[in-house]
Amino acid sequence: xxGRVIVVxxxxxxxxxxxxxVSRAVNxxxxxxxxxxxxxxxxxxxxxxxxxSDNRFESERAKHALDLAExxxxxxxxxxxxxxxxxxxxxxxxxxxxxxxxxxNINIEILPGITAMMAAAARVGAPLGHDFCAxxxxxxxxxxxIIEKRIRSAVDADFAIAFYNPRxxxxxxxxxxxxxxxxxxxxxxxxVVFAKAVSTKEEKIMTVPISKARxxxxxxxxxxxxxxxxxxxxxxxxxxxxxxxxxxxS
Amino acid sequence: xxGRVIVVxxxxxxxxxxxxxVSRAVNxxxxxxxxxxxxxxxxxxxxxxxxxSDNRFESERAKHALDLAExxxxxxxxxxxxxxxxxxxxxxxxxxxxxxxxxxNINIEILPGITAMMAAAARVGAPLGHDFCAxxxxxxxxxxxIIEKRIRSAVDADFAIAFYNPRxxxxxxxxxxxxxxxxxxxxxxxxVVFAKAVSTKEEKIMTVPISKARxxxxxxxxxxxxxxxxxxxxxxxxxxxxxxxxxxxS
Numbered sequence: 001x002x003g004r005v006i007v008v009x010x011x012x013x014x015x016x017x018x019x020x021x022v023s024r025a026v027n028x029x030x031x032x033x034x035x036x037x038x039x040x041x042x043x044x045x046x047x048x049x050x051x052x053s054d055n056r057f058e059s060e061r062a063k064h065a066l067d068l069a070e071x072x073x074x075x076x077x078x079x080x081x082x083x084x085x086x087x088x089x090x091x092x093x094x095x096x097x098x099x100x101x102x103x104x105n106i107n108i109e110i111l112p113g114i115t116a117m118m119a120a121a122a123r124v125g126a127p128l129g130h131d132f133c134a135x136x137x138x139x140x141x142x143x144x145x146i147i148e149k150r151i152r153s154a155v156d157a158d159f160a161i162a163f164y165n166p167r168x169x170x171x172x173x174x175x176x177x178x179x180x181x182x183x184x185x186x187x188x189x190x191x192v193v194f195a196k197a198v199s200t201k202e203e204k205i206m207t208v209p210i211s212k213a214r215x216x217x218x219x220x221x222x223x224x225x226x227x228x229x230x231x232x233x234x235x236x237x238x239x240x241x242x243x244x245x246x247x248x249x250s
Numbered sequence: 251x252x253g254r255v256i257v258v259x260x261x262x263x264x265x266x267x268x269x270x271x272v273s274r275a276v277n278x279x280x281x282x283x284x285x286x287x288x289x290x291x292x293x294x295x296x297x298x299x300x301x302x303s304d305n306r307f308e309s310e311r312a313k314h315a316l317d318l319a320e321x322x323x324x325x326x327x328x329x330x331x332x333x334x335x336x337x338x339x340x341x342x343x344x345x346x347x348x349x350x351x352x353x354x355n356i357n358i359e360i361l362p363g364i365t366a367m368m369a370a371a372a373r374v375g376a377p378l379g380h381d382f383c384a385x386x387x388x389x390x391x392x393x394x395x396i397i398e399k400r401i402r403s404a405v406d407a408d409f410a411i412a413f414y415n416p417r418x419x420x421x422x423x424x425x426x427x428x429x430x431x432x433x434x435x436x437x438x439x440x441x442v443v444f445a446k447a448v449s450t451k452e453e454k455i456m457t458v459p460i461s462k463a464r465x466x467x468x469x470x471x472x473x474x475x476x477x478x479x480x481x482x483x484x485x486x487x488x489x490x491x492x493x494x495x496x497x498x499x500s
Binding site: 011014015016017018019020021024058082083084085086087089090091092093094096097100103104105106107108110111112113114115118119121122123125126127128129130131132133134135136140141142143146149150153154156157158159232234235236237241243244245246247248 | 361399403406408
């Protein structure tokens, strides 16, 4: 008898941002698989098997989940944020495609979550209130030439841009080059939001003009949001709000 | 004594996709403001004042909320999806900016929700699993020349693209032109997902190659997701999954 694989997003960190749909799936599971810090966010139910793994083992994790489901388990794969945004859902389908006959009877479901850029945007106002794009700067997934072309196109389109995984320890120069390009293409007062560990106790959010943005303001837990040419900053009630108007005046 | 304005996202329709954080805010409110079909999604608590309004009255709604808060109310502004994505959060800040001194003491908070493109992506697989952008096709917010430039840039960057509000009754030709451009720029088998009323009882999801996409496949309740050149379709368990791999092979 074949089982199920449910891929869920736990949101960026605050338990109050986990949807009831995902919480129900957590209670259904017989096996829970994921990067170990994400599994720590789940309260273990009696009898449920936890399978924590290290970062960078997405494919192994997906294969493990499919094999357990094939044997009849109800397997939960846990992502931070939304599982469909630079996370485990795509990894699962990559593995599935290589051997779809073997795992043909498994019931697969993807349940969305609050992705980090939306949570970060909400904390500072509405910087993604008009057209925008999301770019993953994580290393070894695509050549730098593609990233460079995308940044150029995004600025040309005048999208607000959310950068995920801006600064890895193994390849920190990517974000340095990204900032260099943005300083070249954007007006110097373009607002840049650095949102670290958003919605957790360690949350730290800072907004600077692009001219003052430095690579060391970001790490792997930071979402970086760069405004469009229309993004505005307003002061209210002793604080600063960043938002992009809905309409575009060219 | 000044009150509060809390802008919340109810997600795309399924009550199980409303975060506990948003549900708590609903219970706090003394006044609830929003487009009338969204207010129908909230169970009225005794003594809470509902202020439904018609579409296209975003600015009036925001002003109303700020005025009620100024008089001491705890006002909830309700959006579908995420309030920061083509929704009420930006509308609020636009109004606030025009008269920030008047409303300086109000406590403002934005609470994220599951935006429609994430819910739609989850239903079909992981089409937004690699870099992507979101474009609002709603009329009268920006000139067609800007939309055309953005579509061109997005295809050039090889983003997957999510289109919001693709087809309005008052200006249906925008989406027709959009499809014409995409057919020109993309290979003919590029997958296009039409996700109507996602996560509700009326949900209807269809995937076609761009060569077979027609304007009448979308309405205002539809999210349209166009894959990148790398987006793949796989068959499993009697159904079709659409996903974009995490890595990019150029």
